[in-house]
Amino acid sequence: MTLEYMTGFGNDFETESLPGALPKGRNSPQKCAYGLYAEQLSGSPFTAPRSSNERSWLYRIRPSVRHMGSYEPYSQKLWRSAPTAHEGELPIGQRRWDPVDIPDEPTHFVDGVRTVTTAGDTVGQAGMASHLYLVNESMQDMYTLNADGEMMFIPQEGEIRLVTELGIMEVEPGEIAVVPRGMAFRFELVDGPARGYLCENYGAKFTLPERGPIGANCLANARDFKTPVAYYEDEETESVIHVKWCGRHYTTTIGHSPLDVVAWHGNYVPYKYDLRDYSPVGAILFDHPDPSIFTVLTSPTGEAGTANIDFVIFSDRWLVGENTFRPPWYHRNIMSEFMGLVYGQYDAKEEGFLPGGMSLHNMMLPHGPDVDAFEKASNMDLAPQKLEGTMAFMWETRLPQHLTEYSASLDTMQENYLDCWAGLKKHFDGTPEGNWD
Numbered sequence: 001m002t003l004e005y006m007t008g009f010g011n012d013f014e015t016e017s018l019p020g021a022l023p024k025g026r027n028s029p030q031k032c033a034y035g036l037y038a039e040q041l042s043g044s045p046f047t048a049p050r051s052s053n054e055r056s057w058l059y060r061i062r063p064s065v066r067h068m069g070s071y072e073p074y075s076q077k078l079w080r081s082a083p084t085a086h087e088g089e090l091p092i093g094q095r096r097w098d099p100v101d102i103p104d105e106p107t108h109f110v111d112g113v114r115t116v117t118t119a120g121d122t123v124g125q126a127g128m129a130s131h132l133y134l135v136n137e138s139m140q141d142m143y144t145l146n147a148d149g150e151m152m153f154i155p156q157e158g159e160i161r162l163v164t165e166l167g168i169m170e171v172e173p174g175e176i177a178v179v180p181r182g183m184a185f186r187f188e189l190v191d192g193p194a195r196g197y198l199c200e201n202y203g204a205k206f207t208l209p210e211r212g213p214i215g216a217n218c219l220a221n222a223r224d225f226k227t228p229v230a231y232y233e234d235e236e237t238e239s240v241i242h243v244k245w246c247g248r249h250y251t252t253t254i255g256h257s258p259l260d261v262v263a264w265h266g267n268y269v270p271y272k273y274d275l276r277d278y279s280p281v282g283a284i285l286f287d288h289p290d291p292s293i294f295t296v297l298t299s300p301t302g303e304a305g306t307a308n309i310d311f312v313i314f315s316d317r318w319l320v321g322e323n324t325f326r327p328p329w330y331h332r333n334i335m336s337e338f339m340g341l342v343y344g345q346y347d348a349k350e351e352g353f354l355p356g357g358m359s360l361h362n363m364m365l366p367h368g369p370d371v372d373a374f375e376k377a378s379n380m381d382l383a384p385q386k387l388e389g390t391m392a393f394m395w396e397t398r399l400p401q402h403l404t405e406y407s408a409s410l411d412t413m414q415e416n417y418l419d420c421w422a423g424l425k426k427h428f429d430g431t432p433e434g435n436w437d
Helices: 371-379 417-421
Strands: 005-007 013-016 037-042 055-060 095-097 113-121 126-135 142-146 150-157 160-164 167-171 175-179 185-189 194-201 226-228 239-245 248-254 261-266 271-274 295-299 309-314 317-319 336-343 358-361 385-387 391-397
Touching: 113 336, 113 358, 126 391, 150 160, 150 336, 160 175, 167 175, 167 226, 167 271, 194 309
Parallel strands: 142 239
Antiparallel strands: 005 226, 013 261, 037 055, 055 261, 095 358, 113 126, 126 194, 142 185, 150 175, 150 194, 160 167, 160 185, 175 271, 226 271, 239 248, 295 309, 309 391, 317 385, 336 358, 336 391
8 A cells, every 4th residue: 555645743734535625715614525524623722822723624424423322331451541550569660571472362452552651640631651552453343532642653563554534654663653632543454463652642742842952953853744645434334433531441333434534634633753764963072961852752741841741762873972971871860761662772771671672760760771781881992883773762751650450460570670780880999099080
């Protein structure tokens, strides 16, 4: 399947599957072309400032009030929502997990979500949840809609296809995709079973971070983001729609596909981004900048510089700092950090952090390079060094991330994770001879 995309981040787009389906000069004509219905999908309050106001006008075969019937509870006990404080019943501590296997039994997306951490409160619309998705079956005549938050997909194994109300995106490992809050979609497999990471953002939508003194270029450039063109289905088949609302799961059954938007215009849209297009900025003389310099997208709060979520990547880049310990330094942080590894090796961990694995370092709990990474970085020849073939990421939030019962009891949890620092030795020498600098 050859797909088309429109480029740019935060743009006002317009697209139509049939010529003349998109009204010109108005949003809601008395009669729409082709007998379509006009409908607005709003991602912000009506009176939000123009710079943050989000809405798209959809021209569809049926209005969305026809895309529902009576709702019934749906049992998905492993897809959890905040708050889950103390659910995992483990004491605080640094945590790391090996990859989790994809199930053998048939599992579509809705049943394949496994919640690892939650932070904040779904009802209060603040915080996030980090999940795995483990899927071996495409959704057939089933769709999902998340009223609790937008969803960021990070494939780790297997390419996926997201068929949304506004168009189709195919996303492979090394790319991400974001589906807005409240937008229906179908999750399909492209080349076999799929495993990946999923962030559910309860707070303000992801946006590009300010560059400050960096200026107009580098980091994630707006032109590299891709939004799909209009696509519609006119199918009279029984369809199940799964809805996640205030942390609970429901389904309703209708007699047609809900993906019936023939044309649309606006800025409340799904999008994808190739993380390999990210242009990192770093120190070119000495010292290691704060890892926030690698922020791709951020979900801001009302407190400047304090994010609901920062999405940060550690990808291919040159290290050139003179007299500098180049991996991330040891630190304690007010932010809580969930990390995953898409492929390659993370430079602060020589072993034990595997592609498909994950780690959690909560607020004010110390962490940093393992002993092998420390010894290597402390004694290496400081010639220019290029990190290649690596893609790690981090979702960090100002809120504490709580384990779920699922993640706390996973047999892939590394019980000996703390041992990675056990070999860090005391090197202190208070004599004049010890001042080697």
